[in-house]
Amino acid sequence: MTEVLAANRIPLEKYADVVGVGEIEELRALAKPLRGRSIEMINSTAVGGGVAEILNRLVPLAEELDLSIRWDVMKGAEEFFDVTKSFHNALHGEPYQAKPRNFEVFLSYNEQNRATLPLDAEFVVIHDPQPVAFIDGRPSGSNHWVWRCHIDLSHPNRAVWDFLEKFVSRYDGAMFSSPEFSRQLSIPQYLFYPAIDPLSEKNCPLDSEFIQQVLHRYQIDPQRPILTQISRFDRLKDPVGVIRAYRIVKRYFDCQLVLAGGSASDDPEGALVLKEVLRAAEHDPDIKILELPAWAPLEVNALQRASTIVVQKSLREGFGLTVSEALWKKKPVVASAVGGIPTQIIHKHTGLLAHSVEGTAYQIRFLLSHPEIAAKLGEHGHEHVKENFLITQKLKRYLALFLMLDRNL
């Protein structure tokens, strides 16, 4: 195991400008009864991926509230991560034939890692399936163990889930990003949303000069409507479907489409999807397909801010935090009603939901025809994110969870 020292510290007070002084006072009040209490977060990666990104922000904020928090990351060889990746996909519903050896490898690395930690914190939070068997090392006593599952368990592979459930059911509670992702369990289950950081490079305010530079760099015309989908080149994000929707809209509005995502060069499937997207674009000069290096957070931020409408036409989705990112920037969003998206898009209040290519096109046309409604959806969307999907709200939820466990509520 390796203890991670979180980087990019942003003082809690800085968030007062965004969420208000009252919210920060409230965090301090909730943390007061927990001052000095020990918390341990355990996951399987220190960099890359949403969990590491959130813990990198959350841990320093918790420290600032005088909580004794540490973050440990599992160590594992390729064979372990091969197994956990297969488990991950199988839990998402992909076909998978688990072999006894896979379970042995999984348990063996859990055992090795567990042996290096005392696991005596008062509150232990285990993230995702990789370290789930750490519960075997739970010392007798009154400390609290909770399992935070960041993945969609609505249609899991039976064999993998049956194996994991034996461990999960021994926790004091489990947290899921959406009720849809949860299972019928004997332990209490809680709703815990992922969160965005309003002060990170991906979400912080930008000056208009920089936004214009980014548009200029990619030859995007700021004078005409810009439709944008930010997502990796993955069939489940349906980039080709977005192009089909754009073509319908284009009959009525002289608009542009931006499809921006991470580089597909090191992902064989991503490269294949990118080819399909380029083919579907048919050299239309108003379709900009951008491969951004390591997601270039400031550029993503600029593209979202420059957009007239942000689209997220996924066929399946985890939580889909790009929706919250766009809402935070007060952008009207048209998105598919899948995964965690309906939690973020309350239809006709914080955005518009769609269920097909034609539906997506219709909602985009509606918003382009009614900019005042689009603006209102964006305003409401911003408030919705402020109330529910910011890192400060996530911290508040953790504090409430620890207090609840402590008080046996």
Place this chain on the structure above:
Amino acid sequence: MNVAETPFDFVTASYLTRIGNQSAGTLAELLTGLEHCSDASIFHHTFQTLGTHHFLTEGFSNDFAQWTLSSTNRSDLAEQLAALDIRDYTSIAALRSDLCRVVRDFCEAQPQFASQSGLERFYFCESVEVTVPLGRSACNLDEFRDGLEHLSHASFYFHFISSRLRLQLQTNDFSHWLSASLGLRTLADSINHIDVYTSTLDSARAKTLRLIDRERRKV
């Protein structure tokens, strides 16, 4: 200026959402869920929802109405569910009874829609309330105003909206204290009449502060 014998203690509340094991895909299943879910679940989808979606002032009042509209497209039923005003209820049992009556009447009158599948399922959840004192109290109107001005949304919601069930009176913590401890009945009534459906929490607080300021000018 009146001084209260019992100070007003500002508290904040944080709510965790506990996911239940019930869900509904049709209006008939929604009715079954409404009949059998916990009180905490009714609270979560009506009172608590008003707090988390406080910035919406049009057409949104509770999760049941919103799901009926967005998933089953039954705007007539959604309208009736939305029309139930939580300020009229001092018990969850009474609110549950009316929610069930509205859905039952609709399903009986239009059985062809009762078993029609909605676009998304409705998941019954519960609220778990965790309260902590903010360490601030007020003994007179000036101190009260100062405390009120700096409250978070959650704290304001706790005192102004969810308190109605706790007190089991058709009033809120603020009005109750202003009336009982400072004898300011007219001010208390005016604050109690602020419409929580057509105001955001911020605008409700601003109206409350304006009413208090008007009262202070009388002194």
